[in-house]
Structure formats: structure tokens, C-alpha cells
Amino acid sequence: MTVLAIDQGTSGTKALVVDPADGVVAVAEVPVTPVHLPGGGVEQDPEQLLASVLEAGRRAVDQAGGRPVRAVALANQGETVLAWDRRTGRPLSPAVVWQDRRSEALCAERADAKEWVARRTGLVLDPYFSAPKMTWLRENITRDGVVTTTDTWLVHQLTGAFVTDASTASRSLLLGIDAVDWDPELTALFGLDGEELPRIVACDETVGTTDAFGGQRLPLAGLIVDQQAALFAEGCLTPATAKCTYGTGAFLLAHTGGTALRSTSGLTSSVAWRARGGTPYCVDGQVYTAASAVRWLQDLGFVADAAELDQVAASDAAGVLCVPALAGLAAPWWRPDATASLTGMTLSTRREHLVTAVLQGIAAQVAEVAGLVAADLGAPLTRLRADGGLTRCATLMQAQADLARMPVDVYSSPHATALGAAAMARLAIEPELTLEQAVPEWTPGTTYEPRWSEDRAQDFRARWLAAVDATAPPRPAGGTA
Structure with a gap:
């Protein structure tokens, strides 16, 4: 099954057409430009992010030379957030990038809760994660619309759905990591109680259809955060297998099995992916x-x-x-x-x-x-x-x-994140596949x-x-x- 896999990242968007038999048959990349501001601010133009997704995806489909695509997969950059109007889809703020540090004071104000937050979420109370930036947007930019990670906005633009996947949600500081569900006490801690949050879906779930990449309507599936997508692509399917991605930053993740570890050394635990009815975790x-x-x-x-x-x-x-x-x-x-x-x-x-x-x-x-x-x-x-x-x-x-x-x-390909998303999309469309069958074999x-x-x-x-x-x-x- 041929998949258009899109990796929307911090410095660019990459789109691949991936065929199980022939591998990567087309690649297109479109740069995006984060803006670094005084005081630790890092922002992106949401419209540029969307335009890069559409351009890269369409170029990859064109380069595939008429090869029929059966599904679209989307990996996202994780903790980058924005406010937007659910009715029109119009952005109401810049996208505040995961590197942005302007919510440091908000975290300091909640420092007494840091141990409780770590136990509840598996994460560290830090501006790196989504919730502090969401609160900063609400306090400094706008209280209108919804405030979500960029994947939710992009998926809404493509399909009209209002969703995020379990791995991305686990990077928010708003998810109870054991229950894998939004936690009302956490939303209250960040002053986000009453906010409309997206439905949490499995990574191997079809969330809608889109005709944004050609005349044919295609299912959109394989939603997953970028680092976990690479973990999956590299075959880290059992505990103690680990990978490190060297991109804008470097991110080391290790599979920990079906239980979310609470790090004793300042690391974080997240959902690795939710697929085939299972929810393994990783420490990173x-x-x-x-x-x-x-x-x-x-x-x-x-x-x-x-x-x-x-x-x-x-x-x-x-x-x-x-x-x-x-x-x-x-x-x-x-x-x-x-x-x-x-x-x-x-x-x-x-x-x-x-x-x-x-x-x-x-x-x-x-x-x-x-x-x-x-x-x-x-x-x-x-x-x-x-x-x-x-x-x-x-x-x-x-x-x-x-x-x-x-x-x-x-890893034998420079496209681990996109290949991981493509494998998740195959799981959504081909219910007989196992996790092991969906991940292509590779040698270093x-x-x-x-x-x-x-x-x-x-x-x-x-x-x-x-x-x-x-x-x-x-x-x-x-x-x-």
C-alpha cells in the first residue's frame, strides 16, 4: 500500500511517497522559517506551516509519476502550539515553537507542584512542553478560539477533524500518562480548565479524508509525534531498544514496555505510540x-x-x-x-x-x-x-x-520520521498487519x-x-x- 507520509518539522516539511515493495519513490522538502525573538521567543507563521505541508505533499505526489497513493500520514513537531478559530480554521496567534522559553515564569509560579506534575504526567514542569506555552498564549495573545498543538490545526485544515494522537498528547503536561486521557486537575493547574481539547486518537486510526493532494479523497491516518515516529521506524519495538535523532536538537528515546516509568534522573516518560490496541511507553x-x-x-x-x-x-x-x-x-x-x-x-x-x-x-x-x-x-x-x-x-x-x-x-535512510508515520498509516489501512510487519527491515x-x-x-x-x-x-x- 503506497502512502504519502508528511513530516512537518521545525525547520522544514518533508513529504515522501513510500511503497512497501519499492521503498521511497519520491521526496519533496519545503523549508519553514522560525523567528527568534528577544526574551527567548521562537515563533512560526501557521500559514507557512500549512503551505509547506500542501506544497511538499503535492510535489511528492507529482514526482511519484502517477503511482496511486492510498493514504496520507502526518508526523508533527510535538510541543508547538497556536490559538485558532474552530469555525473558520483561521489562526489567531503565531505558532509558539517548542524551543520558546517565554513561559518560564509560569512554570516558576507552579514550582511547588513539580513533583506532583512529574508523577501525573511523566514529564518535567518546563516551558519545553505544550501546556505552559498554551497558558502564555491565553494570558498574552488571545482568549478567543481554541489553543492546541499544530498537528490538531493541520489535521483540521485537511479533514475538518478535531483530534490529536496519544503520543503527541503525552507531550502536553495535560495528559494523565497512565490513563492516557486529559486530566482536569492538570488543566486547572495551568488555567486551561474550560478549554476545548481535541479527541485523543490512536496512531493507527483513520481520522478523516482529504483531497488536498490531488483529485482523489484519501484517508488521513498515521498521526504521531516526530520522535516516536522515528523510534517506530527504527524497529525499537521491545524494551531497552533505543535511538537518537540528530536534528535541530538531539532526542534520545528508549522503549520501556507497557508501563510508564517515572524517571529518577530528570528524564521524561511519554506514550511511544498507541496502535493495535496497545500503548507502549518510552523514556527520553x-x-x-x-x-x-x-x-x-x-x-x-x-x-x-x-x-x-x-x-x-x-x-x-x-x-x-x-x-x-x-x-x-x-x-x-x-x-x-x-x-x-x-x-x-x-x-x-x-x-x-x-x-x-x-x-x-x-x-x-x-x-x-x-x-x-x-x-x-x-x-x-x-x-x-x-x-x-x-x-x-x-x-x-x-x-x-x-x-x-x-x-x-x-539508520539506512535520512527519512526515519516520515517512514514511521507511513508505517502507522499502513496499520490503519491494512488491519491484518502486525507492528513488526509494518516496519520495514533495515541494516545500518x-x-x-x-x-x-x-x-x-x-x-x-x-x-x-x-x-x-x-x-x-x-x-x-x-x-x-
Whole structure:
């Protein structure tokens, strides 16, 4: 069954036409432009998001050369929210992006409830998640219409439905993670009681039909949040299997089975997906700056683009350490006020050392997350699956293997998120398929084995953690973490 799979992300929208026999037969990408504002604001134009979905989807269908498409799947960027009019579909606010930090004060005001929130939701009380941004929109922009994540608005534009999927809902701070349903006490905590919230659907559920991508009306199914879509595509279907996506940020997720773990180390638990009547969970850790740190290097003129990283990077950083907290620190520190640092520089430091230090800094934070995931699971991770654009950087992937002390298997396609959504859509349309049958088999494009000794890796991580401690300012009274 051929699927048009759309991955609506932070910096662009990608559309694939995927055929079970022939694989990816068409790809179209359309950029979108987040706007960074003073005070930690990050916004997108909702109309640009919708236009990118329509353009990418139509271009991919055209490129497929008449191959009949039977369903449309949609993966979304997660915690980005907007206000909109349900009657007209018109946006009433910008889309406030998951990176936006303007709701920090709202979280600080609720700091006394952080432990209760963690138990109820599996998440951390932080502006990264949807609810604080929803409250900020209500208090600062508009009280009209509904306020939802962008997937709900996009689906409404395509089909008229008012829904979100279970994995996306679990990233909101409004969902009781065990019941997988909206929690009235949580909505009250954020001043959102009385808000109309979308119906929560399974990821393998058909939610409506759309003719937005050609004359034929097609079922829309396979709704899933981006990181969980990649987890599914990479075959992480059993507990302790894990992947890390290297995109704008880096996101490490590990399957935890049918019970939502409560992390003891500052990580978060979410619904992995709801499909075939089951609801497995995952534990995850977030790194706010990965490709965005590379773009910073580009802006400074250190590299022309990401493809040049391996040409420029030195074999050793010559003692330079980087904490790439250009947008604060996420798991497990949850310090939005942290800033980036470069230390250990001398007059002999060159751009190649700085580039290597930034890449090692990304890998070091992911390695810390991987260690904490293992602690929560009660067993070490043995391999890490990796996807995303930065997996093309051998310097970063080797640093990841060295610092995490495990092999890193690079996913064989650059389209893991879209392929995961496509697999979910197949489950919706082909009821006889199992989860295992829906996920295409794959072998790693490249595997990176650790080269550093255990002592060298531990020494680096100890020095890097000391640099992190020096980076974060003293914690303010009443902080959220």
C-alpha cells in the first residue's frame, strides 16, 4: 500500500511517497522559517506551516509519476502550539515553537507542584512542553478560539477533524500518562480548565479524508509525534531498544514496555505510540542544540555548511571543551538559563579545534542522557540507533560511540520520521498487519564502534560535566528544576 507520509518539522516539511515493495519513490522538502525573538521567543507563521505541508505533499505526489497513493500520514513537531478559530480554521496567534522559553515564569509560579506534575504526567514542569506555552498564549495573545498543538490545526485544515494522537498528547503536561486521557486537575493547574481539547486518537486510526493532494479523497491516518515516529521506524519495538535523532536538537528515546516509568534522573516518560490496541511507553532525554549549533558555526563562518564538518574538524580538540547550551540545557539539568561555553583555548587554538569541540559537546550531552536512560531501565543500553541529518557527520558519530561507550548504528535512510508515520498509516489501512510487519527491515548504513578507552572517555566526561557546572548560573529561588 503506497502512502504519502508528511513530516512537518521545525525547520522544514518533508513529504515522501513510500511503497512497501519499492521503498521511497519520491521526496519533496519545503523549508519553514522560525523567528527568534528577544526574551527567548521562537515563533512560526501557521500559514507557512500549512503551505509547506500542501506544497511538499503535492510535489511528492507529482514526482511519484502517477503511482496511486492510498493514504496520507502526518508526523508533527510535538510541543508547538497556536490559538485558532474552530469555525473558520483561521489562526489567531503565531505558532509558539517548542524551543520558546517565554513561559518560564509560569512554570516558576507552579514550582511547588513539580513533583506532583512529574508523577501525573511523566514529564518535567518546563516551558519545553505544550501546556505552559498554551497558558502564555491565553494570558498574552488571545482568549478567543481554541489553543492546541499544530498537528490538531493541520489535521483540521485537511479533514475538518478535531483530534490529536496519544503520543503527541503525552507531550502536553495535560495528559494523565497512565490513563492516557486529559486530566482536569492538570488543566486547572495551568488555567486551561474550560478549554476545548481535541479527541485523543490512536496512531493507527483513520481520522478523516482529504483531497488536498490531488483529485482523489484519501484517508488521513498515521498521526504521531516526530520522535516516536522515528523510534517506530527504527524497529525499537521491545524494551531497552533505543535511538537518537540528530536534528535541530538531539532526542534520545528508549522503549520501556507497557508501563510508564517515572524517571529518577530528570528524564521524561511519554506514550511511544498507541496502535493495535496497545500503548507502549518510552523514556527520553532532550538536547536542545544539535544542528542548531552547527548553524551557529556556519553563521560565524567556521564551516560553509554541515557537509563541510568532517573536512574542517580536527582529529582532536586540543584541550578545548564546549558546552553547546546555546538554547539552555534540557535533560537532565533543565536549566533554560544556562548559556554556552568554550573553555581550554590558547593562542594555538584554531577553528578546526572549535568545530571538533562543538561536535564533542553534542555527543557528550547525548552520552549523559544515555547513561541516565540505562539507570532508569535498570540495565545498560548495548547499542544506539541513530538518524537525522547530522548522522552524515562521521566526526560526530565517532565521538558519540566513544563517549557513550557503545556501537552506534546509523539508520539506512535520512527519512526515519516520515517512514514511521507511513508505517502507522499502513496499520490503519491494512488491519491484518502486525507492528513488526509494518516496519520495514533495515541494516545500518554505517556502524561506529568505540575507539577511546574507558579511562579516556570517563576523563573527558568528568571534565565536560565540570564545564557544565560552571556554565549554569546559580539557581534562582523557586526555580522549576
